[in-house]
Amino acid sequence: MIRAIFFDFDGTILSHTTKQVPDSAMYALNQLKKQGILTIVATGRHITEIEEFDFCQNFKFDAYITLNGQYCFNETETIYSNPVSKNDVDAILDHIQEDPYPCVFVEKDRQYMNFYTDSVIEEYKKLGTSLPPLENIERARIQPIYQLSPYLSEKQEKELFTRCHDIKIDRWTDYVIDVLPAIGGKDIGVQKVMEYYDLNHKETIGFGDATNDIPLLKSVGIGICMGNGKEEVKQIADYVTDSVDENGLYNALKKYQIIK
Numbered sequence: 001m002i003r004a005i006f007f008d009f010d011g012t013i014l015s016h017t018t019k020q021v022p023d024s025a026m027y028a029l030n031q032l033k034k035q036g037i038l039t040i041v042a043t044g045r046h047i048t049e050i051e052e053f054d055f056c057q058n059f060k061f062d063a064y065i066t067l068n069g070q071y072c073f074n075e076t077e078t079i080y081s082n083p084v085s086k087n088d089v090d091a092i093l094d095h096i097q098e099d100p101y102p103c104v105f106v107e108k109d110r111q112y113m114n115f116y117t118d119s120v121i122e123e124y125k126k127l128g129t130s131l132p133p134l135e136n137i138e139r140a141r142i143q144p145i146y147q148l149s150p151y152l153s154e155k156q157e158k159e160l161f162t163r164c165h166d167i168k169i170d171r172w173t174d175y176v177i178d179v180l181p182a183i184g185g186k187d188i189g190v191q192k193v194m195e196y197y198d199l200n201h202k203e204t205i206g207f208g209d210a211t212n213d214i215p216l217l218k219s220v221g222i223g224i225c226m227g228n229g230k231e232e233v234k235q236i237a238d239y240v241t242d243s244v245d246e247n248g249l250y251n252a253l254k255k256y257q258i259i260k
Contacts, residue, residue, distance in 0.1 A: 002258055004038035004199050006065070006190055006216060007249075008208040009045055010127070012226055014053065015244050019128035021055045024250035029059055031259040038062045040193060042069070042186050042206070042216050044147075044170075044178060046111050049129045063197075068170065068180055068212060069189030070146040071108055080192035081108075083144040084181050088164040090141060092148060092179070095160055104132050104149040105140045112137070119151055119175040148179040170212050178212075187215030194219075205256070207249060209233060224252050 007013050013021055013029075032039050042065040043050065050056055050064075063074040072079040096103055102120050104113045112135035113120070124131050152160065157177060161169065168185075170178045194201065206213075206220035209229035217223025217237055225237035226248045234240050241252035253259045 001203060002037060002205055002221075002256075003203040004040060004062075004194075004197060004205075005032060005253075005258075006040045006042045006193075006204065006206040006220060008210065008213045008216065009041055009043035009050065011209040011228055011244055012207045012213075012249065013041070013244070014128075016126075016228070017245055021053070022244065022247060022249075024247040025244070026055060026059070028250040028253050028259055032253075033059075035259070037258070038197060038199075040065060042189060042208075042213075044068045044212060045127075045129075046106055048109075048111065049127070052129050063193055065186060065189035065193060067106055067147040068178060068184065069186045069192075070180060070184055072189045072192055079196045080189060081144075081146075082181055082184055082188070083146050084148065084179065085166045086141075088167050088179075089145050089148070091163040092150070092160060093137065093140060095156075095163055096137070096150075099156060099159070101156060102151040103137070105137055105145055106147040106149070107143050107145060117151065123151075123173060123176060149176055150179065151176045185215045186212060187219045190216055190219040205258070207252070209244075222256065 013025055029039055039061050040063045041061045047066050065072045070082045102113055102115055102117050104111055111132045113132045114137045166182045167179050168182050202221040204220040205222045206216045207224050208216050209226040211230055214233055214236055223238050225233045225240045227241060227243035242248035
């Protein structure tokens with residue numbers, strides 16, 4: 001019996017085309033709630049970005065795996081917390097001082113960056129959310145940082161990687177990467193949430209579309225890739241559904257007889 005379903009956000013629940021949640025997806029999520037099935041979002045986004053979308057005013061997930069698994073929580077408590085090491089954050093701040101580039105610093109309750117460029121503005125237009133506020137990024141030497149998103153060249157990326165000792169990098173566009181702890185990712189977040197709710201992986205389904213969703217889909221009983229997903233994600237999925245704009249989420253849940 002399926003007890004929990006994990007959902008990526010962008011390109012899975014949220015349409016890249018309309019920047020909206022399709023009605024069919026909203027219906028499916030509400031049906032799962034009525035049936036007592038846990039709905040859990042697993043995203044690279046910060047919670048403040050998710051809350052900007054209107055549908056979040058009317059629908060609350062049972063748990064949130066945010067920042068690619070680095071910070072997981074529900075309405076009552078923190079489930080798992082895994083910040084980037086202080087030494088690595090300091091190394092990135094030093095690198096920015098020497099060779100400036102825009103970088104988003106993500107704390108538990110806020111995110112901010114040092115300056116904007118055309119590439120930064122363009123990427124946030126695609127995301128459909130507000131630009132992070134500009135702040136003094138030196139505060140990151142003191143506060144726990146769960147994820148960094150620098151906008152840099154491949155040369156700068158290689159230099160950054162040589163300076164840090166306990167990180168891994170996910171590049172999600174030509175312009176920007178996510179910097180996470182070496183032992184981190186959506187799969188770790190899924191594992192911690194499963195332990196919290198006493199779930200067996202056979203009792204779970206996962207939906208995703210991007211390469212950072214591969215660990216998620218491999219961690220659940222049934223891994224489903226959206227029709228708009230990357231080819232490498234489709235190759236490892238148990239099932240490929242229709243695209244987010246073609247009711248992919250709803251259709252897959254119907255196929256597996258989870259909803260009527």
